[in-house]
Amino acid sequence: MVLFEDVAVRYGAGPNILQNISFSLAPGSFHFLVGASGAGKSSLLKLMYLAMTPASGLVDLFGRNIATLRRQDLPALRRRIGVVFQDFRLIGHLSALDNVALPLRIAGLRESEIRKHVTELLGWVGLADHLNDLPATLSGGQQQRLAIARAVISRPSLLLADEPTGNVDDVIGVRLMYLFEELNKMGTTVVIATHNDRLVSRFTHRQLRIENNTVRAFDPMPPNSSQARPAIATAGNPAND
Numbered sequence: 103m104v105l106f107e108d109v110a111v112r113y114g115a116g117p118n119i120l121q122n123i124s125f126s127l128a129p130g131s132f133h134f135l136v137g138a139s140g141a142g143k144s145s146l147l148k149l150m151y152l153a154m155t156p157a158s159g160l161v162d163l164f165g166r167n168i169a170t171l172r173r174q175d176l177p178a179l180r181r182r183i184g185v186v187f188q189d190f191r192l193i194g195h196l197s198a199l200d201n202v203a204l205p206l207r208i209a210g211l212r213e214s215e216i217r218k219h220v221t222e223l224l225g226w227v228g229l230a231d232h233l234n235d236l237p238a239t240l241s242g243g244q245q246q247r248l249a250i251a252r253a254v255i256s257r258p259s260l261l262l263a264d265e266p267t268g269n270v271d272d273v274i275g276v277r278l279m280y281l282f283e284e285l286n287k288m289g290t291t292v293v294i295a296t297h298n299d300r301l302v303s304r305f306t307h308r309q310l311r312i313e314n315n316t317v318r319a320f321d322p323m324p325p326n327s328s329q330a331r332p333a334i335a336t337a338g339n340p341a342n343d
């Protein structure tokens with residue numbers, strides 16, 4: 103599903119912000135991406151949602167080397183990836199319902215089906231009373247939940263979320279995690295970038311940790327231990343999707 107081999111990342115002519123990155127994410131896996139502020143979590147996600155190419159090394163998504171993709175291949179690949187951006191990127195002139203409906207409209211679903219799915223999901227994330235509201239009239243936490251609903255509505259193969267619980271309290275944070283887990287049970291590969299150690303420690307998902315400008319995969323913290331165990335070899339089996 104996702105394969106990194108000896109990848110380095112930099113912006114323009116600057117130094118490498120990440121290097122020697124090798125890991126793979128098996129289809130259907132669930133990982134937290136953790137690391138200090140500025141460590142490179144958002145940058146790593148950018149490679150996975152095709153907003154950046156590596157300075158060197160191989161990034162392979164769904165069996166395709168992202169450095170050699172043709173422009174016309176991008177839309178189809180991007181449709182398989184749901185992204186929750188740190189700054190939400192909601193469409194300001196569309197209502198909550200229309201923001202979430204957009205991916206389904208692009209996919210050509212019937213309007214009655216779209217309404218049913220979108221209304222149900224917005225109810226689930228606690229926005230049932232805000233279907234017709236514009237994003238600017240919603241609180242930060244409500245906008246975040248709207249961004250999550252938009253990212254998951256079309257059941258992407260790969261869901262990438264950048265600090266998706268950054269603007270909500272712990273109760274809603276855990277509820278959103280359950281939503282990601284439900285999606286994961288239906289087959290979506292999930293990567294959640296977060297600073298929230300409390301949230302991470304409540305779940306037993308594997309971790310990709312950014313430290314010293316590189317990424318290592320760890321198994322979840324075992325009970326009765328203060329240290330997570332390094333994973334053996336990689337973060338999953340090599341991509342077969």
Ligand SMILES: Nc1ncnc2c1ncn2[C@@H]1O[C@H](COP(=O)(O)OP(=O)(O)OP(=O)(O)O)[C@@H](O)[C@H]1O
Pocket residue numbers: 113119137138139140141142143144145146297
């Ligand atoms: N567009 C850019 N141009 C130049 N440098 C950048 C750019 N975006 C990020 N960086 C640099 O890359 C490094 C990693 O940034 P990144 O946003 O990926 O970290 P992060 O772990 O997601 O941080 P945070 O948790 O604070 O969001 C930082 O040193 C940052 O200054």
